[in-house]
Amino acid sequence: MRTAIFRERRLPTFDLCAIVLLAIAVVFTVARLPHLIREMQLRGADNLGDFNFYYYAFTVAAQHHLDAWLMYDPDHLLAFLQQAGIRELGVHSFYSYPPQFAVLFSWLSLLDMSGAKIVWASMSIVFLVMGIGLVTRLAYRGDRKSVYVLLVAVALLGRPLLNELYWGQSNALLLFLLAGTFYLVERGRRYEAGVLLGIAIVLKLTPVGIAGLLLLRREWRTVISACLTALVVSAVTAAIIGGNVILHYFASDLPRLHAQLLLVQDGLAPFNSSVRGALAALSASLGFSLPERALAAVSVMFAAAVCLFSAYLVTRRQADTRLDYALATTTILVASPVLESVHLVITVIPLLILLGTTFEAPHTMPLSVFGQRGEAVLMVVAIVLIGLSPRFVTYTVAILVLYALCAGRYFGTPIASSVNGARSTRSRQSEATAHAMRL
Numbered sequence: 001m002r003t004a005i006f007r008e009r010r011l012p013t014f015d016l017c018a019i020v021l022l023a024i025a026v027v028f029t030v031a032r033l034p035h036l037i038r039e040m041q042l043r044g045a046d047n048l049g050d051f052n053f054y055y056y057a058f059t060v061a062a063q064h065h066l067d068a069w070l071m072y073d074p075d076h077l078l079a080f081l082q083q084a085g086i087r088e089l090g091v092h093s094f095y096s097y098p099p100q101f102a103v104l105f106s107w108l109s110l111l112d113m114s115g116a117k118i119v120w121a122s123m124s125i126v127f128l129v130m131g132i133g134l135v136t137r138l139a140y141r142g143d144r145k146s147v148y149v150l151l152v153a154v155a156l157l158g159r160p161l162l163n164e165l166y167w168g169q170s171n172a173l174l175l176f177l178l179a180g181t182f183y184l185v186e187r188g189r190r191y192e193a194g195v196l197l198g199i200a201i202v203l204k205l206t207p208v209g210i211a212g213l214l215l216l217r218r219e220w221r222t223v224i225s226a227c228l229t230a231l232v233v234s235a236v237t238a239a240i241i242g243g244n245v246i247l248h249y250f251a252s253d254l255p256r257l258h259a260q261l262l263l264v265q266d267g268l269a270p271f272n273s274s275v276r277g278a279l280a281a282l283s284a285s286l287g288f289s290l291p292e293r294a295l296a297a298v299s300v301m302f303a304a305a306v307c308l309f310s311a312y313l314v315t316r317r318q319a320d321t322r323l324d325y326a327l328a329t330t331t332i333l334v335a336s337p338v339l340e341s342v343h344l345v346i347t348v349i350p351l352l353i354l355l356g357t358t359f360e361a362p363h364t365m366p367l368s369v370f371g372q373r374g375e376a377v378l379m380v381v382a383i384v385l386i387g388l389s390p391r392f393v394t395y396t397v398a399i400l401v402l403y404a405l406c407a408g409r410y411f412g413t414p415i416a417s418s419v420n421g422a423r424s425t426r427s428r429q430s431e432a433t434a435h436a437m438r439l
Helices: 002-046 049-063 065-072 074-083 099-104 106-110 113-139 145-156 159-167 171-186 190-204 208-216 220-241 243-261 275-285 292-315 322-334 341-360 371-387 394-409 415-438
Strands: none
Touching: 002 049, 002 145, 002 159, 049 065, 049 074, 049 099, 049 106, 049 113, 049 159, 065 074, 065 099, 065 220, 065 243, 099 106, 099 190, 099 220, 099 243, 106 113, 113 145, 113 159, 113 171, 113 322, 113 341, 145 341, 159 171, 159 341, 159 371, 171 190, 171 208, 171 322, 171 341, 190 208, 190 220, 208 220, 208 292, 208 322, 220 243, 275 292, 275 394, 292 322, 292 394, 322 341, 322 394, 341 371, 341 394, 371 394
16 A cells, blocks of 8 residues: 555656656757757858768769769769868768668759758658657557656757757668667567668668577568568669679778778777777877777677677577667667767667666566666666767767666566566455455
8 A cells, every 4th residue: 555655656756757857858959959050051061961972872873873883982972072062071071871872862862962951851850750759669568658758858868869960860760760670570560670671771781780689589570571672672773773883882892981981080989989999099098009900809809799698698588579679779889890979879779678668667676687776877877978979988888888788687587577576466465455355
């Protein structure tokens, strides 16, 4: 009886806290917008900087498909951007995505660059809203509306969302595709989930790790559907611009562009917030530089260890499959050799899943090996770090903390077990009460 009264008293307080947090998130977002808009206006043609490279590739795919190899030619790209009035050119000026990405969005080249930017920014906002909505529905299965308010607030607090819109990046699309994949798998619509995953793989490559997760879970229909979708998209791309462009991209262009990306700001954090970038930044701050070979070796070994450990955790068969989605999403970030701030857009998935599943379980049983308080502290650390602009290695710390939180759930009390235990306890209490009343 005391527990019931205590929870009844706590509910309004929690609801109020959730509403206040959402209000803070909205105020922070609105407060940042004027500054970002002013900067974009001052930059002129350079605004949405990364989209400028996309637009060049879209134009090549649509208007010069017989010479599609030009999308990876730095001289032609620089000449195109200079003619468009772009001034911020340098070692970072290149298009690094697969040819399939350029072909899929080549219709944007029918618009001038300014019009295409407006459409792209609008699409990104829609993808962000839909992605956050899907993850929120996936992360929490209860009936307390205040929890949904809290989850949306945490998602909006993330600084990477604004960076995504500012730079005209494509991670909003990735968030939507991954969130849609996980949501559909949970709803039993595995073939449709595979279509979204297949598109994500041909556009960004890194979601291959998600397919590996599904293989470990024997989600055959989803994986087969993803493979077929990727093959169809690649075949259409090859029919339009030639298969040799795709082969040359993987054999030559991708390694060259990856090496060039590591030269941007010397590959140091906070621009590159991967473990590799953090080590390089830490060594530079101490007055020495680690050899390139040493950084590469550490990066590869760390990524391999993380992927193997994640595979081991997935094979443990956590009672709640949503934790596998959180772990897999975090794994592809932690294992990446290059991690820019915009890439952290997809941290919405593990953050909301960890939070949402926490509110589904009873407060008396720990879900994580870190315990309730330990997990709460680490969660706050991750949310705060991701909510602020990157400084030094802060985003690296945030990602590692997030990975630790995901891994910790596999060694704690399974959510399904704790919920079932709570339900059986309530059933026994109800039976005892009814028996006492009969007496």
